[in-house]
Every structure is written in C-alpha cells, then in structure tokens.
Amino acid sequence: MLIWRDEMRQVLKDEGMLIFFIIVPLIYPLLYSWIYNNETVHEVPVVVVDQSHTSLSRQFIRMCDASADVKIAYYAQDLDEAKSLVSRQLVKGIYLIPSDFETNVNRMQQGVVSVYCDMSLMLTYKAIFQTAQLVSMQMGAEIQTKLGGHFTSREEAIAARPLDYADVAIFNPQGGYGSFILPGVLMLILQQTLVLGIGMSAGTARERNRYHQLIPVTRPYQNVFRIVLGKSLCYFMIYAIMGAWLVIAVPRLFHFPQLAAWQPLLTLMLPYTLACIFFGIVVSCIVKYRENVMLLMVFVSVPLLFLSGVSWPQSNIPGFWQGASWVFPSTFGIRAYVRLNSMGATISDVSTEIWILWLHVFLYFWLACVVYGYQIYLARHDAFWRYIDMKRRRQQRQG
16 A cells, blocks of 8 residues: 555656646547547538630539539649649649540540649548549449430439449448547557556656665565555556546547447456556566656557557558557557447457457566566665675775
8 A cells, every 4th residue: 555655646746647647638539539520521622723624624623513522712724833722722632634635535535634632631632532533433424324325214324333332331421530540549548648657657766766776675665566556556546537538438528439338348448457557567667767758659659550450451461560569458459449339349249359458467467577576676686785885885984
C-alpha cells in the first residue's frame, strides 16, 4: 500500500503525469471525434479545364456538378491556371477534358477525362475521383444503350447493365471516416497515454534519485511483487475510469457504432488494460529522462494504427511486420474492440485476441518482475560499494 500511495501521490502532484493520465484521455478523443464528426464531405470545389467545348463535355460537367459530392466552382483556360487555383486552395481538384473527347467517343474509341486531386486530404480525393468515375460509367451506359438498336426499354436496361447488383455497405453504411477509424484510435490512445505516463514516472524517479537509480534503497522497495503490484494497482484504478470513458462514453457522445453490451466490453478491457500497464512498466525501465518516452511512443503511434489491420488490410501487411505488431497489446485490443463494437461480433469470435491479451498480461508481468528485480540488484550493488567507499574514506580521515 505504501508503494501505491507514493505512486498515486506522484500522479496527482506531477503536472506531466496528470496531462497524460487525465487530460489527454479526456480531451484528445473529444477533439479528434469532433473534427471528424461530419464523417463525409460534400460539395468539394473543383475547377474544369474544358478543351473540347462540345455537348458531350458539357453533359459530363453538368452531371458532376449535379452530384452531392462535387461542386464545379471555376472554369480555367488551361492546366496551368487550374493548378494555380489548387495551389491557392480555392479548389481541391481538376477535371481536364481533352479536345478529342467527343471525337474519340463518336469514333467508337475510348474517351478520356483526366482527374487531378489534392492528396492532402483523402476524403476530398475520394469525393472527386469517385464522382468522375460514376459519371463516366453512367454516360458510357447511356451511349451504349443508344448504339445498341434495341426495341424495348427492358432490352436497353439489360444491355446497359447486364449484371445488376445492390451496393450495401456493411458496418459503416455512411462510409464515414469517424465510424471507420476512430474506434481503433480510442483504443490506441489508452495504450499510448498509459505508456507515456508510466515512462514519465520512471524518468522522474531517476532524475530525483541522487544516483539515478529507478528505485530507492528502502525496505518497501526491496520486494519485486510489492513494487509491480503497487504501481499497477495505481494505474489500473485510474484507467478503469479512463477506459470506460474512451470505449463507452465517447462513442455514445458522437454516435459511433455501438453493437456490444457492457459484458463483452468488460471481458476485453480487463486484459487489455492490464497488458498495457505491465507493458508500460517494462518499457519504463529503459527510460533515463522524462522526455525520452515521448520521443519513443509518439513516433510509433501511427505505425501501430496501421499494423493493427484497421486502416490497412491485415492480409497485405508483410509477415515480418505482422510479427512485430504482436509485441504491442494495441494490435489485438484494437482488432477485438472494432469487431465487437462496430461489427457485432461475439466473445467467441474474438476469443483468440482475448487469449493473446491474457498471454500479454502474464508475459509482461513476468518481464516487469524481472526488470525490477534487476533494478533492486543494481540499487543494492551500488549501495554496497558506496558504503565500502564511505567506510574507506572515513578510515583514511581517522588515520
């Protein structure tokens, strides 16, 4: 209890630890979710360079402008003028219709429309490119129907679309960025803030120690299990509340998909939180200064999100990097949470991820005991030789 009390006192008094343990988990998810709360973009401004000036090119422009996602904001004489509008951020993309557009179509050749997009925001790129693609497909179907020489509307419909299909987006019907990526980000925030806070605590302990040791040479800090369990209890009490805020309250506030009841979420969050705590304790033992952990964990945040398989297909991740991702609890925590809360999976569907998280708990608990046992050995070793050196100096002064 003494170690738990000391650690809790340090958390409450240290401004840096308060920021990572309390402020960041509370504020950062709200800010991130609020920015992407609209989920999709509409009426993206586009400039048109119409070098054809034909009825077919004007039809293409009208159909693009009539769509919900694109707005024809400017007309330019050439590509250089259009690029100037993009560079000034007046538009987000360019539609270039070449002079031989209608001529090629009338010759039964393929007509080409060039699309240039500002890639700084993937949502605008998606709106501009998909609108041009859908309009070109619709115009192609209409041209094919006119040239087919069919007698009935049914024949024309079959010729234009011989294989009909229904496009149903599962798990993310609106195709929004928030529902797609933010659930994974929330789970990653839990791990990263925990590791940052624990690492900062370790750096502070080293800086305050006269001999830059991680633990003091006092009786309560001579038992490995007391140290690990006392520190982890402090962190678990804080993140029992922060975890509920991240995975239950924030999704409700911003209407993200919530298909899981509290029982499956508790079954997942218990091993995930413990695994993150013990992982953070292990990582903190290599932290020499308070700032070191920030350089380490902030750098790997984006790669960890990719390696989780949420923002990039897991099947397309090379085997080496998949193996590297298994070191981090966030990989399996994100996968399980997204499947439970966004895809309607059951506990049996994510049992593999939960068992791996429990394996992480025991593995990192054992590693935490090992590294703190080594720290105790170093502290005793240094204390012994300091005592010998002090005794020798005292004898020399007396002599």
